[in-house]
Amino acid sequence: MENWDENTAGVLRLPSGRLVRGRGLRYPLAPGAPTPSYALYLLGRQPPAVSWEFHWIRWPDFRLPADRPAARAALSEAWERAAGERVEVACGGGRGRTGTALAALAVLDGVPADEAVGYVRAHYDRRAVETPWQRRYVRRFSGTAGAET
Structure with a gap:
């Protein structure tokens, strides 16, 4: 599978070279825009169906994941897959929850x-990572596999 073009809007290069695209789902993809091979959707309710593989984390707007161990596992999977796949991380607006998840990926x-x-x-x-509790979630997020957040 091909990876993201680093110049694509929303693509973050992690120090290892992994590329991950952050996006706000309120803003539809432009016609012909590259699609992910795998996505992690951070929403308070089930996202609409898409033609690529995705994982949904119940994560209400301006809050933290409802199930933190499951979120950690999903973030770890997204980080692993970003080594060779086009991984997208997205919430409604693409800043708070998406920024928090991208920061967790940076820790990993x-x-x-x-x-x-x-x-x-x-x-x-x-303006990524919007709330004090999102910032605290990242500060407490550990790069150690199996660690609690």
Whole structure:
């Protein structure tokens, strides 16, 4: 499977070189825009069907994942798959929940947890990770497999 073009809107390059696209689902893809091979959708309710494989995490707007161990497992899978697939992470607007998840992926990729929000804000969206509890979630997120968040 082909990976993202680094110049595609919303694509974040992690320090390892993995590319992940963050997106707001409120904004439809442009005709002919590349589609993911795998997506992680962070929404309060089940997302609509798409033609690619996806995983849904129940994650209400401005909040944290309802099931944190399941979210950690899904984020770990997305990080693993990003090594060779086009992985997309998306919520409604593409900033709060998406930014939080991208920051967690950065931690999994080796960015220190206390620097991950800054990394995502510098390389993805300066307004990513919107709430104090989302920032705290990232600070407490561990790059160690099986660790609690």
